[in-house]
Amino acid sequence: MNSTALVTGASSGLGAEFAAQLAARGHDVILTARSEDKLAALAERLVAEHGIRAHVLTQDLTEPDAARRIADQLAERGLSVELLVNNAGFGTCGRFEDIAPDRDHDQLMVNVVALVDLTHALLPRMLERGTGAVVNVASTAGFQPSPYFAVYSASKTFVLNFGLALRQEYRSRGIRVLTLCPGPVDTPFFDAIGTRKAAVNGSMSTPESVVRAALRALDRDRAYVTPGLGNAASAHLLPRRPRKLVTAIAERVTRKVLTPGAASSQPLQRAA
Template sequence: MSTAPNVPTTALVTGASSGLGTEFASQLAARGHDLVLVARSRDRLEAIAEELTAVHGVKAHVVVQDLSEPHAGRKVARELADRSLHVDLLVNNAGFGTVGRFEEIAPERDHDLLMVNVVALVDLTHALLPGMTERGSGAVLNVGSTAGYQPSPYLSVYSASKTFVLNFSLALRQEYRRRGIRVTALCPGPVETKFFEVIGTRNAAVAGSFTTPGPVVRTALKALDRDRAYVTPGLGNAITAHLNPRRPRNLVAWVGERICRKALRPEAGSAVPAAHGAAS
């Protein structure tokens, strides 16, 4: 078991029951971190916690919480306080997307998206960052997306939420970089997780090439070790993300609309509803 130098000792991972979240938990446990695993599925979390404890000898705590609920971040923070758990690395991984024409997407679904992707992320950071600053060390790793680099029509609320994650992370990093706190944003392209299975179409991956969770998480943790501001794993995804023009904004949105039309097309042999949502 190897541990990178100066890494925190206890990591909290949201959305830990599947996909990138489970992979973050596994790789962090292999590095010697104790864990706090947060998601909605108790059975799944407890199974993951038991396995990681058996394999890596770390402590793995389970906190069951639906992050779309009001004050979810505060509820998690209270649970940590009740158990006297101090978190040194916060991995804000939980998130989901919606795709389709805006008027055809259920408003409640987009509301829940913002609660998970934005509100819970900020609330958890508010709750845990003060303790890190008091101890003079800690880290925050926020999971964004290549969709956050530009407006993405037909994924408008999802891409806007990931733009928030990126800009929030960059600003926070500047505030805390001289106070012993590292902040990194992970902005992956399409990843082989349940995101696209639940959303109903792989056409929502409008640009970039698919990859698997393992290399994405390894790249993210290396970037955090090196105190990088943000990282987009995969050369093809990084190039695609940065080829889009940054000005004028209307041109960026025009190009984005033409690229993202793909998300509306049914896949071969399937009838896809006009609007979808997926948890990850």
């Protein structure tokens, strides 16, 4: 019997790539996002290419009861989840006062609240079985404060620390928890955020390479992974104290996003 993976934000970008690579490994997949048409097309393709089962659950993760609705649908269909990939997310950039408050609120609902709620909903069954895994998608932005990405970087710092804490709690109880911290990835994330300048280091990884690195790290039961030599270097070699200096240096790097039309974004349920 195939194990089943639930992937949030599966309609495009890293989410679609996670679904594809997991299906290639023989996992059945549950695809969750807002776009039913895109999910249905992906599910049909994965079934045809890999002979697995693919299920579509349409859900807007900005809604306060999103995780409960997903859990209810899983129960109604008799579906059990062995691997949860909390991939959904989106970002905003620009001066904080120029970003629509409801957009930042929605960002936190997707990036933080839905991620925690889904983990709460699905982890207990994993513990009952004595096996399971959770992959949380954070970002290199989570390693330090990022002016003009204030809410986005703070949300990813939460995801990073949350994932590391969970891993320590459950590593002796059969549950693997991996936090993925990619740098910029060539996905629709930057179309939604409103500017390609949000890739502040000027280079992007491919979704294929990032997901491949994540699944390899999960196989090895690593706590977190930062794919790419340059990303790993910036995450681990730069000093993190004093915080005021680190933030000032980050501001000089991120200020390039201050261009007309770059102050807000539309939500897209994936994370970078």
